[in-house]
Amino acid sequence: MRGTLPGWIILAALFCGASTASAQADGPPDPATIELPDMAPTRDQHVIADGWRHFYFHKAGVSFAEAYADFADCYRFLPVQGASPALPAFAPWSESAGARVVPRSLPWGLMGAAILDIVSGPIDRRDRQSRMRRCMEPRGYVRYPIREEVWRQLIDNYSVRSLALQAKAASGPVPNLPVVTR
Numbered sequence: 001m002r003g004t005l006p007g008w009i010i011l012a013a014l015f016c017g018a019s020t021a022s023a024q025a026d027g028p029p030d031p032a033t034i035e036l037p038d039m040a041p042t043r044d045q046h047v048i049a050d051g052w053r054h055f056y057f058h059k060a061g062v063s064f065a066e067a068y069a070d071f072a073d074c075y076r077f078l079p080v081q082g083a084s085p086a087l088p089a090f091a092p093w094s095e096s097a098g099a100r101v102v103p104r105s106l107p108w109g110l111m112g113a114a115i116l117d118i119v120s121g122p123i124d125r126r127d128r129q130s131r132m133r134r135c136m137e138p139r140g141y142v143r144y145p146i147r148e149e150v151w152r153q154l155i156d157n158y159s160v161r162s163l164a165l166q167a168k169a170a171s172g173p174v175p176n177l178p179v180v181t182r
Contacts, residue, residue: 028068034168037153039146041177051145051180053125056154057132057170059141068167074135078158079127128158141170143180 039056047054059067106113133143146154154169156162 028065029164031064031168034164037150041175047147048145052182054146054148054151055143055180056146057136057141058144060174062171064167064171067170070139071163071166074132077131144175144177
């Protein structure tokens with residue numbers, strides 16, 4: 001029969017719609033209850049020059065709820081530290097999708113582990129930020145420089161709490177700072 005969809009496609013669409021509706025029913029927290037760190041614009045040239053490393057996203061005219069949904073969507077693509085990057089991975093319907101954490105081994109000995117600990121922090125930061133940039137910038141968000149200590153409070157190690165903090169910063173007033181383009 002032309003023009004009709006198989007029954008399993010309709011059931012899958014209904015199931016996906018129901019799970020999306022229940023996830024949206026929880027909704028974002030009340031923005032009035034969220035306290036941002038001191039995000040006062042700074043004219044410190046070192047902070048502005050270092051904006052490619054420490055920044056926050058902003059989009060003019062975006063609501064808190066929309067920004068929260070955008071950040072929540074983009075957080076799905078963040079790498080999990082110590083996880084296996086091998087794909088594909090099986091994620092059962094009854095559990096949340098996620099990467100399998102692989103126990104850390106020391107194939108290069110104690111000296112290799114020490115070197116890995118030194119270089120893994122910046123590499124992990126860069127991996128997370130590049131994925132957030134690739135997800136947020138096509139949605140119309142721009143980056144503004146911020147002091148490192150404020151950045152650390154804002155991202156809060158990419159916790160669930162940081163979704164609300166970053167959404168509030170992204171939906172706030174347009175900062176009087178140069179846009180990070182690098």
